[in-house]
Amino acid sequence: MNIILLGPPGAGKGTQAARLVEARGMVQLSTGDMLREAQASGTEMGKIVAEVMAKGQLVTDEIVIGLIREKLAQGGSGFIFDGFPRTLAQADALAALMDETGQSIHAAIELQVNDEILVDRIVGRAEQARAAGQPVRADDNAESLKTRLMAYYKQTSPLIGYYHAKGLLRGVDGLADIHTVEAQIAAILD
Ligand code: ADP
Numbered sequence: 001m002n003i004i005l006l007g008p009p010g011a012g013k014g015t016q017a018a019r020l021v022e023a024r025g026m027v028q029l030s031t032g033d034m035l036r037e038a039q040a041s042g043t044e045m046g047k048i049v050a051e052v053m054a055k056g057q058l059v060t061d062e063i064v065i066g067l068i069r070e071k072l073a074q075g076g077s078g079f080i081f082d083g084f085p086r087t088l089a090q091a092d093a094l095a096a097l098m099d100e101t102g103q104s105i106h107a108a109i110e111l112q113v114n115d116e117i118l119v120d121r122i123v124g125r126a127e128q129a130r131a132a133g134q135p136v137r138a139d140d141n142a143e144s145l146k147t148r149l150m151a152y153y154k155q156t157s158p159l160i161g162y163y164h165a166k167g168l169l170r171g172v173d174g175l176a177d178i179h180t181v182e183a184q185i186a187a188i189l190d
Contacts, residue, residue, distance in 0.1 A: 001026075001189060002103055004081040004094075004168075006159060007111035008152040009145070010118035010125075011174045012181060016111070017082040019182050024189075027076055031084040034067045035059060054138040056147030058086060058155060065093045072097050081105075086156045091163075107188055108163035111174035111181070119145065 003026075005013040017028040035053060038046040049059045068084055085091040098104055119142075126140040139148065163169040172184040 001106045002077060002079045002081070002098070003106055003189070004085070004108040004163070005083075005111065006108055006156070006163070007113065007174060008115075008118055008156075009148045010121040011111040011113045012121075012178070013082045013111060015178060016181060016185060017080045019178075020080055020185070023182075023186075024078070026078040026080050028080045028082055029068060029071055029084065030082040031059075031064045031067060031086075032082070034071075035064070038067075050138075054144065056139050056144035056151065058151050061087055061089045061093070065090060065097075068094065069097060072101055075101075077103060085159060086151075088158055088162060091159055105168060107170050108159070108166075108168045109185060109188060110160060110169060110171045112171050113174040115149065117175060118149065 005017060007013055014030065014032075017026075017030065020026045021028050035049050039050040039053070040046070045063065049063065052059050064084060064086070068081075072079075081094070085094050094105070122140050122145055123142075126136045129136045129140075138144075160169060170188045172181055172188070174181060176184070
């Protein structure tokens with residue numbers, strides 16, 4: 001099975017993806033993580049994306065589709081797409097890539113939350129990292145968060161309709177506690 005996790009920043013996509021990896025041996029493909037790795041590697045591409053990410057804007061479709069294409073070319077299945085697709089162009093590219101490899105998307109799971117909780121969660125995540133002496137994400141601040149939320153509503157939220165039209169959309173209550181969300185997702189997958 002291949003699934004997409006949809007939802008705004010802070011909705012819990014990364015947390016749930018990690019649980020699915022552990023519980024079911026699925027493979028998490030997080031474009032956010034890939035881009036942070038590119039940034040850390042100090043390559044030319046890394047430098048370009050670092051600036052865009054810090055502001056909270058979306059990196060170009062070309063770059064992220066390229067990253068996903070590379071991963072899919074390595075083969076395998078049981079993918080959890082986390083943070084990808086984020087635009088309609090990315091969604092179309094993913095459909096084409098899946099076709100090429102003879103695979104398909106089985107569900108797009110939307111983690112439904114509200115804005116107030118997102119701000120609390122992201123500010124909380126930054127505070128926890130700071131308290132633990134860990135690096136704080138450059139985009140986990142109030143200013144970038146505003147841009148990230150706007151990018152979500154303008155560019156990513158149309159995907160809800162897109163996957164609904166494809167008959168793949170499944171909603172879960174992202175405000176519930178981690179275990180309840182996990183159980184809701186498990187029920188969809190089973
Ligand atoms: P979050 O979901 O908390 O916003 P991510 O780690 O998924 O965090 O993404 C962090 C940043 O990486 C985004 O704000 C954006 O700049 C960039 N990014 C990640 N995935 C994509 C994507 N599919 N398309 C464009 N930009 C992306």
